[in-house]
Amino acid sequence: MVTKTWNVGLIGYGFSAKIFHLPFIQSVPELKLYAIVQRNPTPENDAEKDHPGIKSYRSADELVKDANVDVIVITTPPDGHFELTKKALEAGKHVVVEKPFVPTYKEAEELVAVAQKNNKLLAVYQNRRYDADYVTLSKLVKNGSLGRVVEYETHFDRHRPEIAPNSTAWKLQGVPYTGAIYDLGAHLLDQAVHLFGLPQRITGFVGSQRANNPTGLEDSFTALLHYDKGLLVTAKAGVVSPEEKQLRFWVRGDKGSFRKFHVDIQEEQLKAGLRPGDSGYGLEPSDRYGVLTTIDQNGKPSAEKVPTVEGPTWVEYYRKLARALAGESELPASGYEASQVIRLIELARESSKSGRTLDV
Template identity: 40%
Template sequence: MKKIRTALVGFGSVGEKMHAPLISVCEDLELVAVVERNNEKSKEKYPHLEIFRSFDDLLESDIAELIVIVTPNEYHFPQAKKALEAGKHVVVDKPVTVHSKEAIELKKIADEKGLVLSVFQNRRWDGDIRTIQKILAEGVLGRIVHFESHFDRFRSHITDNWREMEVPGNGITYDLGTHLIDQAVMLFGKPKWVYAEILKQRSGAVADDFFDITLMYEGIKARLTASVLVNAPLPKFLVLGEKGSYIKFGLDVQEKAFKAGEIPEGVNWGLEASEAWGQMYLENSSGSYQTERGDYRNFYQNIADTINGKSSLKVRMEEAILVLQIIEAAFKSNEEGRRIELEGGR
């Protein structure tokens, strides 16, 4: 089968270190073009690429069937809309848009045109969350009552990254919060209500750098939190059930590998060393619990398979829209100091 010609819009750190390698190792995709406004950095690793200086020039060239958008959040909606209207399949780095109403509009266009539209929620393929999926599916902990998800770092100084500037879609809630909320939605679905505290804790911060979000389900409390001022070990995940508890420290190994310039290939990709495995505490036993393989490659393979009619999307727009609605509810909760009910929640 002919490879799907793919173009990458943006070649910043995430585009260069993660998207480009993942596209390049997918057997059914071919990276043919990159939009770089000022440089030609992509040609250092991919000399065959065609470089475009603007998004409009890329679309006019008609060189690609799949457009992958890895630009600042405020550009996601207008660029994705233009690409869909030009008849292109589209993947957008998370969050798919800044506002849920924009995501709803994109979904409508994609559905009307029969195009594939998805959002890069790669952390569904983290080894730790895949392990938790396995634990829940097998009922190891019995009925789950509490799920806690952290994404903590120590970055006490504000950088010149756009995420820390006064621009639409800035801050840690739209960045890391999108991942944590998506994982919770994947596990438990739509919550009944949302309560959140979203703060700017560093001196001079103009973008939020801390959140503590509660998603309440029937019988399950999901607590999602992230901070850039944590310089001590806290668990990445904590899951409590009637039969026991599971706790996991440390991040999935793939991000570190990508940052080191490793190519996502080989039998050991995404495997975590046994000393980093989480701990399972049951009533009469305890010990380490093997972490499942993490594998972001599955995201782009699923995109290719869906375009080729061999599969259905793993990351659907209905879920992306719900994630944005939860983020909007979280900001409203923080502003008004109260729970925000979600219609039809579990």
């Protein structure tokens, strides 16, 4: 049986493309890196030199017009996602969009409709569904180790009370729709909804913890997701958190609780030069394992370390995308699912401004 190979074109050649996409695209045999759009290459940063044999384009329009391109991956800042995604879908391309998907729920709905009209797949890059710690926690929830879950806390806190003066990251340059709830909240809320479904109500607290924040963007948020069966999800990210190790998950049920510190190790490893397939990639050391506490037969709590699973890693996102392109699997994260997360983000911001809990 001959396996089809899908030609992939990337729009953008910055940090996101190099760290979060290219290593994983190139790890899936069914996906071929075919072209990259890089507007302003330099001798030190040239996609064509880094990836000999690819097509090198200077504009998205050139890529979209290339009949050999099957899939377009958009890694640009979010304020350009809507226009680029719509253009690619209408040109008959399947599309993967970096998160946050698009700035508004209205735009997200329109793109989902455009994809359906053109019979093309629209995926959003929710790679953290394949974090090893989240996969570990999901198994504990689903196999009943925690019993009936009543509280689920998910954190992405850091201690960065000052913005680095020489930072050139577009996330810190005042680009619209790149505040903390769009950036980190898109991951935390997606994981929660992926595990528990949509909540019935939401309460949001969105603002800035920094004393000096010239970007004008919210640098922190807390979102409370209220479920009718008694579950409360707390998703939060802050920049004033002077801790030796940052809390990642704290989930409590009537049979047990699970507490985990540290974020998934993959981003740290990728920045250090490790790549999928390298020894140790995606594996957490034992000192970062979470702790499961259960109640023994005498009614006393008993704690044990739970090894973090050898997760599918972020390669699984693109493996699943390849299967979806072949009609053998659902998308790893669909445009429709991402539209619901954008809706929650909008409601959380509205709740914060109005001081009210809102129905979803």
